[in-house]
Amino acid sequence: MSRPKGARDGDYDDKRSVLLRRITARLMRRETARPSFRQLAEAADVSVPTLRHYFGDRPALMAAILETYLEAGRRGLEAVAEPTGNLETSIRDYCAALLTAMRAPREARLGDVFAVSIAEGLLDAEIGPSTLRYIVDPSVDVLRRRLDAHVARGEMIATDTRAAALFLISPLLLAILHQDHLGGRDTSPVDLPAAFDSICAAFLRAYAAPEQLRRGVAVGGSDRRGLGD
CATH class of the missing domain: 1.10.10 (Arc Repressor Mutant, subunit A)
Incomplete structure (x- = not known):
């Protein structure tokens, strides 16, 4: 038949x-x-x-690739939404984990996925929404949920946590792409752990609740943990 x-x-x-x-x-x-x-x-x-x-067609193929990658990494991505300790510890842990994840050897490295999907999305208006839906926005959303938990605890100022998530993740991603995907490691090297440490400190100064700042969070005190500690 x-x-x-x-x-x-x-x-x-x-x-x-x-x-x-x-x-x-x-x-x-x-x-x-x-x-x-x-x-x-x-x-x-x-x-x-x-x-x-x-x-x-090609846009549908790219959407399928990005959706498959998202589903494969869903469990690890969801874990990002959970804070690890107080605000400072949680933000520094997030930054360190992102740097490790972007560079971790895999069949498709997270850093390469971001590089390819952003390039594809910028060059093709039909692919851009898939880049946001499957790669960029899920990453921002889990960080937003992490920040929401810190706001609820009173450790972070009441704010638009989605904007705050973008404020944190954008320079981190740009720094990694600058070094690993745009040739910066050879032409203009950056100490990424040190750069991430500075980005974390700037975020904490901007968003930590006043009580947290009075306790010395992110003001460069001698007890501040670096990303490599």
Whole structure:
């Protein structure tokens, strides 16, 4: 009996997952500037029509790649929403964990995912929303929830915590991309742990509740922990 028109093969999802892994690996190597749909099909060892069968067009393919990455890292991402200790400890732990996560060796490093997805989103208006939905906004949202907990404890001023999350994460991401993905490590090296330490201190000075500041949080006292401690 022939398969009804429009019906999928029984192993459709498995084949699609294999294609996603192959194409993701190709993208994250960043071997050429923004590979075409045809080049991505070649990387997956399939024809262009086959790739269209599974994903439609290039923006839909990129959305599928980014969504798959988000779902694979969902558990670790959700853990970021939980504070670790008081405000200063929690913010410094977050910064240190982000630096480690962005550089951790994986099949697709988080730093590479941010670099590729932001570049793709900036260059293609159809991909931009997927970059926000699956990569940038989830990262901002879990940090916002972490900050909400500190506001509720009275450790942080009442504020727009989403804006505060962007205030913290933006320079951290830019510093990493500057060093690891734009050639800064060779042309204009930065001590990232020291830079992150300064960014954390600036955030705490801006957002710590007055009582926290009176106790010496982020004012450069001798008891301040660095990111490497």
